[in-house]
Amino acid sequence: MGHSITEDIAEIRELLKTREHVSGALADALKKARRRLPRRIYNQAMLLAKAEPLMQHPKLRLTLDEPALRKSAGEVSGYLKSVDLADRRKGRALTILGSMAFSVLAVVVLMVAVMRWRGLI
Incomplete structure (x- = not known):
């Protein structure tokens, strides 16, 4: 993955819009799609939703665990891409x-x- 977590979050938001037909902020979209997502995927996506506001702040961004967020983003986008x-x-x-x-x-x-x-x- 050569792109940032912010781009991963934008991709997940777009996948939620096309695959689950929910839009809005990531946390709002996840709440709408909650019952259609497996619990693990939902929890991973909520980690991203909680980190999203911190990504905008330069000092708070340093407190985030980027490898874990990248892994979560990969799992969530992988699941959303696999939805038939x-x-x-x-x-x-x-x-x-x-x-x-x-x-x-x-x-x-x-x-x-x-x-x-x-x-x-």
Whole structure:
């Protein structure tokens, strides 16, 4: 990585916008995407979000652990790049179809139970 942590954070913000459809400051975007991110990735990204304001201050910037932040940025961007949007859409569609099928099945079972209880079957 030949670029700065600030550029890594900007890249992560852009990946969050394209892959997770959340925008804004890094901390705000992460809060919106929290349930779609694995806990480890979320925690690594929150480390970056907490470090972001300190990056602007010359003396406070020296207190940051740059190798750890670079590692966190690499993990988060690697995960976000690996997200398959088509697979996520298929999964969401299958979840909806599965819940609809379960609902129809439950209604049919209840109808049969009521008909049997009333002696119609």
